[in-house]
Amino acid sequence: MGQKSIIPFGPQHPVLPEPLHLDLVVEDEVVLEAIPQIGFVHRGLERLVQKKDYNQFVYVAERICGICAFGHSMGYAETIERLMGVEIPKRAEYLRVIWHELSRIHSHILWLGLAADAFGHESLFMHCWRLRERILDLFEKTTGGRVIFSVVKVGGVFRDIDKSQLDEFNHVLEGIKDEYSQIVNAFLNEPSVRNRTYGVGVLSSEDAHNLSMVGPFARASAVNYDVRMLGNGAYGDLSDFQPILSNNCDCYARMEVRAAEVVQSIEIIKELSARIPDGEIAVPVKGSPAFGSEACNVLEQPRGECYYFAKGNGTKYLDRMRMRTPTSQNLAGMAVALKGCDVADVNMIVLTIDPCISCTER
Amino acid sequence: MALATEFVPLQLDRLRDTAHRMKDEGWRFIQTHAAYNEPNVDLYYSFMKDGNVVNYRIEGVTKEDPVPSITDIFLAAFVFENEARELFGVDMRDIAIDFQGGLYAPAETEPMRIISPEQKAQIEKARKAAAAKAAKAAGASEGAASKADAPAAQSSWKLSDEKRAKLEEKLKEMDPAKAAKVRAALEAKEAAAAASSKEAPSAAAASSTAVPAAKAGEASGAAQSPSPTENTAVGEALAADAPGRDDELEAKLALLGEEKAKKVRAALAGKPANVDATGADAPAGHAIDDAELEAKLALLDADKAEKVRAALARAASAVEGE
Amino acid sequence: MGVFKLGKMTFGSLFKKPETVLYPIETKPQPAGLKGHIEIDVSTCILCGLCEKSCPTDCITVDKATSTWSTNPFACIQCGYCVTVCPKKSLSMLPGYHVANTVKDRVVATVPEKAKPAKKADVAKAPEPAKADEPAKVVEPAKSADHAKPAAEAKAAEAASLEQGELRIDAELEAKLALMSDESAAKVRAALQAGK
Numbered sequence: 001m002g003q004k005s006i007i008p009f010g011p012q013h014p015v016l017p018e019p020l021h022l023d024l025v026v027e028d029e030v031v032l033e034a035i036p037q038i039g040f041v042h043r044g045l046e047r048l049v050q051k052k053d054y055n056q057f058v059y060v061a062e063r064i065c066g067i068c069a070f071g072h073s074m075g076y077a078e079t080i081e082r083l084m085g086v087e088i089p090k091r092a093e094y095l096r097v098i099w100h101e102l103s104r105i106h107s108h109i110l111w112l113g114l115a116a117d118a119f120g121h122e123s124l125f126m127h128c129w130r131l132r133e134r135i136l137d138l139f140e141k142t143t144g145g146r147v148i149f150s151v152v153k154v155g156g157v158f159r160d161i162d163k164s165q166l167d168e169f170n171h172v173l174e175g176i177k178d179e180y181s182q183i184v185n186a187f188l189n190e191p192s193v194r195n196r197t198y199g200v201g202v203l204s205s206e207d208a209h210n211l212s213m214v215g216p217f218a219r220a221s222a223v224n225y226d227v228r229m230l231g232n233g234a235y236g237d238l239s240d241f242q243p244i245l246s247n248n249c250d251c252y253a254r255m256e257v258r259a260a261e262v263v264q265s266i267e268i269i270k271e272l273s274a275r276i277p278d279g280e281i282a283v284p285v286k287g288s289p290a291f292g293s294e295a296c297n298v299l300e301q302p303r304g305e306c307y308y309f310a311k312g313n314g315t316k317y318l319d320r321m322r323m324r325t326p327t328s329q330n331l332a333g334m335a336v337a338l339k340g341c342d343v344a345d346v347n348m349i350v351l352t353i354d355p356c357i358s359c360t361e362r
Numbered sequence: 363m364a365l366a367t368e369f370v371p372l373q374l375d376r377l378r379d380t381a382h383r384m385k386d387e388g389w390r391f392i393q394t395h396a397a398y399n400e401p402n403v404d405l406y407y408s409f410m411k412d413g414n415v416v417n418y419r420i421e422g423v424t425k426e427d428p429v430p431s432i433t434d435i436f437l438a439a440f441v442f443e444n445e446a447r448e449l450f451g452v453d454m455r456d457i458a459i460d461f462q463g464g465l466y467a468p469a470e471t472e473p474m475r476i477i478s479p480e481q482k483a484q485i486e487k488a489r490k491a492a493a494a495k496a497a498k499a500a501g502a503s504e505g506a507a508s509k510a511d512a513p514a515a516q517s518s519w520k521l522s523d524e525k526r527a528k529l530e531e532k533l534k535e536m537d538p539a540k541a542a543k544v545r546a547a548l549e550a551k552e553a554a555a556a557a558s559s560k561e562a563p564s565a566a567a568a569s570s571t572a573v574p575a576a577k578a579g580e581a582s583g584a585a586q587s588p589s590p591t592e593n594t595a596v597g598e599a600l601a602a603d604a605p606g607r608d609d610e611l612e613a614k615l616a617l618l619g620e621e622k623a624k625k626v627r628a629a630l631a632g633k634p635a636n637v638d639a640t641g642a643d644a645p646a647g648h649a650i651d652d653a654e655l656e657a658k659l660a661l662l663d664a665d666k667a668e669k670v671r672a673a674l675a676r677a678a679s680a681v682e683g684e
Numbered sequence: 685m686g687v688f689k690l691g692k693m694t695f696g697s698l699f700k701k702p703e704t705v706l707y708p709i710e711t712k713p714q715p716a717g718l719k720g721h722i723e724i725d726v727s728t729c730i731l732c733g734l735c736e737k738s739c740p741t742d743c744i745t746v747d748k749a750t751s752t753w754s755t756n757p758f759a760c761i762q763c764g765y766c767v768t769v770c771p772k773k774s775l776s777m778l779p780g781y782h783v784a785n786t787v788k789d790r791v792v793a794t795v796p797e798k799a800k801p802a803k804k805a806d807v808a809k810a811p812e813p814a815k816a817d818e819p820a821k822v823v824e825p826a827k828s829a830d831h832a833k834p835a836a837e838a839k840a841a842e843a844a845s846l847e848q849g850e851l852r853i854d855a856e857l858e859a860k861l862a863l864m865s866d867e868s869a870a871k872v873r874a875a876l877q878a879g880k
Contacts, residue, residue: 037465042468047473047474050477050481055765059761063761082367124690127690140715141715142717150763150764153768159717179693182689182692186689211437212436213438225390290492294369295367296408297365297367298365298392298410298415309395309406309408309417311397313489314492315485315488317484319398320395320398322393324392331438332437335437335459361466
């Protein structure tokens with residue numbers, strides 16, 4: 001029997017994309033308990049809503065996170081539209097969803113690259129990020145930005161995607177499919193990768209449900225929940241949407257789910273771009289949110305369900321804006337999944353919840 | 363199934379019972395957050411099941427009220443409960459993973475409780491406007507019974523001058539649609555005033571007379587006047603004059619009946635002559651008008667802005683003719 | 685299951701052009717809609733200050749006294765909100781990033797004072813303003829002419845303020861008319877015409 005000791009992990013650690021600190025209580029090589037600690041990059045963005053008016057805050061919202069930037073601006077705008085009772089044109093809904101799914105693809109490919117890096121597969125990492133570059137180029141052409149797009153506004157979107165650009169979307173996405181399938185093949189079938197991920201960091205289905213986990217992390221533990229299946233906005237027009245689930249509950253399952261979601265997103269973009277209606281892309285929004293009005297909204301970000309809450313006070317500044325991001329929810333599940341794992345697997349498990357600490361702390 | 367959201371009030375002592383019930387019924391915990399509702403804090407607990415989001419709102423939690431943690435039921439709440447304690451000063455008890463105030467370790471204690479005087483004034487104004495509106499709406503629907511409510515609505519405007527009180531009286535005699543128009547116009551004006559007060563130095567915002575003066579000073583700056591004392595003299599006179607006229611004008615505009623239109627005509631008839639008489643002085647005034655007008659135009663949509671511009675051009679040529 | 689799943693891709697990339705470019709010798713072409721920097725068309729700008737008010741990072745400054753519009757490219761986040769609120773469409777977001785620099789300089793544009801008085805000159809018989817196509821320097825005489833005015837104003841501060849109040853009402857009236865429904869606006873306008 002070894003002696004209990006505490007290993008501090010993070011906030012600076014090669015595998016962590018963002019600052020998260022864990023106190024790992026270990027005995028021999030086994031983690032008995034992991035206590036998460038965040039709070040290194042708190043920026044007070046929820047407070048900033050009282051200083052920037054509700055139109056300006058779209059740009060603040062999308063700077064909450066660099067990877068789910070589009071999702072945050074979309075979720076925020078939808079919340080304000082609910083708050084003020086604004087109905088946006090159908091075409092704007094479609095455009096938002098197309099961009100949102102595109103950013104899901106780029107986020108998941110980025111994550112796959114990070115995962116490859118975490119278990120030490122350098123060339124796989126580079127191939128992933130090479131593919132992601134194609135998606136960023138699509139963003140650059142249609143929105144004018146590569147990471148932060150600034151195309152969403154309360155009441156619609158600023159820019160339209162014309163027919164030729166939609167065709168280019170589909171062309172590029174078809175083009176990466178072949179290379180992508182080779183990469184996924186390496187992830188899912190390479191023995192060295194399997195050895196590092198199979199049966200590691202198990203979070204049982206009951207735990208995932210009881211802890212209210214969200215996103216691919218939960219779906220890998222067979223929790224049948226994806227905000228997209230509620231059919232908000234253009235998601236309601238999809239002919240069929242089934243969340244991608246896995247019963248394995250381990251790191252391998254999380255990789256599997258994310259890998260399959262990229263293909264699913266490509267299909268969604270293909271379907272929506274084929275039936276996108278013509279028309280306006282924005283409606284004018286006048287006035288301010290009424291005094292005491294409240295609204296909430298949920299949106300499926302690449303990392304999972306994100307909850308937005310807004311409260312108006314009759315001025316153009318909001319009284320309170322709340323964004324509950326997927327990672328803050330998943331931290332509890334991560335702490336549970338870490339129990340009983342090897343110290344060497346900690347980085348892999350932490351990474352598979354796809355932590356986005358900047359989101360969590362805002 | 364589409365997303366359905368609702369907000370349900372809840373008593374603090376029912377919190378843990380409710381959390382237990384939600385857990386038993388298979389609801390998913392979404393989040394907890396606090397919102398500052400001066401002088402206390404509102405706590406929100408959100409749950410979801412099958413596309414229904416229920417937000418339980420616990421109103422008026424004071425600093426002294428101990429709030430039991432629900433982390434033993436839903437562990438995921440630990441981040442949010444720590445956050446509510448650090449940023450809002452909510453007395454959270456027994457959090458499973460307790461950071462002891464070290465989550466964000468903010469430099470100021472309870473930073474989310476701080477509201478600047480300007481913000482407070484703005485919110486207060488909006489609150490009163492909303493209250494007056496609600497009282498008015500209630501009054502309109504209840505007919506005769508509303509007369510009892512009316513003084514309350516009026517007293518809520520006590521910040522403003524007597525003219526405003528008179529206006530309120532007039533509003534009550536009108537039919538609801540017209541009254542609504544007048545109110546909309548008033549609100550727009552208030553919003554503009556609020557915006558300008560924000561620009562003014564924070565000290566100026568404290569006293570109501572300083573605000574128009576600052577605004578006028580800014581406007582005279584646009585007219586490129588060199589002397590600050592003269593600016594203020596002109597500006598103050600202008601500021602003192604304008605609000606009263608505005609109120610009258612708005613009331614008249616809202617009435618818009620045939621007879622009332624005559625009143626508007628009468629009120630405006632004298633103006634072109636004045637413009638001619640003051641020749642040299644007018645440009646300065648107009649520079650102000652133009653800047654403001656353009657700003658307002660920009661807020662409108664394209665068609666309407668076009669209309670206003672056309673109307674202005676007509677007015678201009680009319681004056682020229684005289 | 686087998687080993688070396690990436691073999692095809694890895695060997696293939698031996699014979700392909702590299703994905704990266706030899707920066708800075710080569711640069712990536714910038715697409716037309718890229719958000720690089722803001723540019724102002726001073727010939728249409730009316731110095732209304734809406735861009736200043738709407739900017740989320742407060743990087744734009746509109747100075748009416750000196751007729752200048754300036755921006756701090758180091759604070760600008762290329763959101764493009766100013767471009768969408770500009771009533772005269774004077775602002776545009778163009779490709780081309782602002783180059784790195786050792787000092788945080790500002791981009792300053794001087795707005796010639798022409799377009800503004802065109803309307804007013806008719807209404808109020810203002811002193812001859814600078815002509816539309818003359819450069820900004822010519823603003824100076826117009827300015828000094830303006831300087832003389834306030835002195836006169838000060839004398840008759842009371843009277844002047846009355847007229848200015850009326851003028852303000854005129855402008856505000858028009859703005860409000862635009863907010864009303866078409867019929868009601870038409871009524872007021874008819875009344876106005878009759879009055880004149």
